[in-house]
Amino acid sequence: MAEFKKADSMLEWFDQRLGVIKFSKVMMSEYWIPKEINFLWAMGMILAVMFKLLVISGIFLLMYYKPDVNMAFDSVNYTIMQEVAYGWLFRHIHAVGASVVFLVIYIHMFTGIYYGSYKKGREMIWVSGMLLFVLFSAEGFSGYMLPWGQMSYWAAYVITEIFGGIPVIGDELVVWIRGNFYVSDSTLTRFFMLHVLLIPLAIIGAIVFHFYALRFPHVNNESGEFFDYEEESEKYLAGKKKEAKVIPFWPVFLSKDFFVLGFFMLFFFYLVFFHYNFAMDPVNFDKADGLKTPAHIYPEWYFLWSYEVLRGFFFEIAGVSGKDLGLMAFGFANAIFLVLPWLDRSPMVKPANQRPYFKYWFWFLMVDLIVLTVYGKLPPTGANAWVGFASSMTFLVLFIALPFITKAEAKKVGGK
Numbered sequence: 001m002a003e004f005k006k007a008d009s010m011l012e013w014f015d016q017r018l019g020v021i022k023f024s025k026v027m028m029s030e031y032w033i034p035k036e037i038n039f040l041w042a043m044g045m046i047l048a049v050m051f052k053l054l055v056i057s058g059i060f061l062l063m064y065y066k067p068d069v070n071m072a073f074d075s076v077n078y079t080i081m082q083e084v085a086y087g088w089l090f091r092h093i094h095a096v097g098a099s100v101v102f103l104v105i106y107i108h109m110f111t112g113i114y115y116g117s118y119k120k121g122r123e124m125i126w127v128s129g130m131l132l133f134v135l136f137s138a139e140g141f142s143g144y145m146l147p148w149g150q151m152s153y154w155a156a157y158v159i160t161e162i163f164g165g166i167p168v169i170g171d172e173l174v175v176w177i178r179g180n181f182y183v184s185d186s187t188l189t190r191f192f193m194l195h196v197l198l199i200p201l202a203i204i205g206a207i208v209f210h211f212y213a214l215r216f217p218h219v220n221n222e223s224g225e226f227f228d229y230e231e232e233s234e235k236y237l238a239g240k241k242k243e244a245k246v247i248p249f250w251p252v253f254l255s256k257d258f259f260v261l262g263f264f265m266l267f268f269f270y271l272v273f274f275h276y277n278f279a280m281d282p283v284n285f286d287k288a289d290g291l292k293t294p295a296h297i298y299p300e301w302y303f304l305w306s307y308e309v310l311r312g313f314f315f316e317i318a319g320v321s322g323k324d325l326g327l328m329a330f331g332f333a334n335a336i337f338l339v340l341p342w343l344d345r346s347p348m349v350k351p352a353n354q355r356p357y358f359k360y361w362f363w364f365l366m367v368d369l370i371v372l373t374v375y376g377k378l379p380p381t382g383a384n385a386w387v388g389f390a391s392s393m394t395f396l397v398l399f400i401a402l403p404f405i406t407k408a409e410a411k412k413v414g415g416k
């Protein structure tokens, strides 16, 4: 056993046993972050805080929620909303949080795309981020089912039905996911387990992995400049703080983050207290009824863009039915972001507005995603169906064209 000398302070006592001083240096005061970053770099920390808030509010809801088709609806809409003291507050925090977290995820993702933060060396940050996106989507979808309202039931029905489109195993896969031939009590209890246990555990693991993946390539900066972190951190430690291009994670970077987080929390609690309705569909205040289909079935706003890609193909092309084309396009739309680091063939790490061709691609994509989201909520009839088709096609073409556009860009700027 190692020799221990008598500690002079409590800190030293813990340091001898747990290496807390070294640990706090590695994780906090000597973890270097570039100086040249703006408020958009606070989104990652806001996401980490939002996840904690969702877990805490979820634990309170869990004390009264009943995962049973005969009791779920009343346990939410009556027990939690009316009987339990401040139950409404925890429900609003949870529902508004679940919606707003996607807004922040999208801002975080598109900041990464705008600044090219997924490029060479940072691929694993991007891939782990996409894993988090998939896990949050599964968490959002499974949670939406729990109040057992009309939209919970029918959204679960439509989304699980999508898996039926997979060749050969599709039909059996749908039964396996639902635990029955139709959406029923067994579906509710397994989605409950996924929502409160398995997916949150996986999210925690993925967040740890995402943070770890950031450690070696380091965080990108506003101009995309590469520099020597060793050299810059030495300058900082030598007292040349103005000259150094880096700041320590704690206390400098985190104080910037807390400032942005403060503004975000004002906005968030304003929504929780005064505008919570946007996060709760009125149709979901009717109890689930498998015999009464709602006039329009649509998912939460953050899934609308991909839902519209699914619906966009409503007619047969070259002998392939609209339904099959929609399913293929939907699969493509959900998988394509994962391989973005390999689709962008230009090594240039710069903000999109300084990239001659990519900037058009980026803003086209933004507009297209907004159009898809807006039309995803409208009934797919008449002109709406054609707008849906055109914007779905635009989405596919944009991603197919990306390697060619970025290759041409790399040629134009001489590979820089």
Ligand code: HEM
Pocket (backbone or CB within 6 Å): 040, 041, 042, 043, 044, 045, 047, 048, 105, 108, 109, 112, 117, 118, 122, 125, 126, 127, 128, 129, 130, 132, 133, 136, 207, 210, 214, 218, 219, 220, 221
């Ligand atoms: C949902 C949970 C997530 C959490 C808690 C999280 C957290 C963080 C944090 C703390 C950072 C460093 C600071 C910053 O740039 O904000 C970061 C960076 C990054 N994240 Fe995430 N993130 C999440 C999801 C995602 C998603 C969905 C993506 C997209 C695929 C993503 C991609 C990235 C990228 C590319 C960076 C590097 C940014 C840079 O180098 O400038 N993250 N993340």
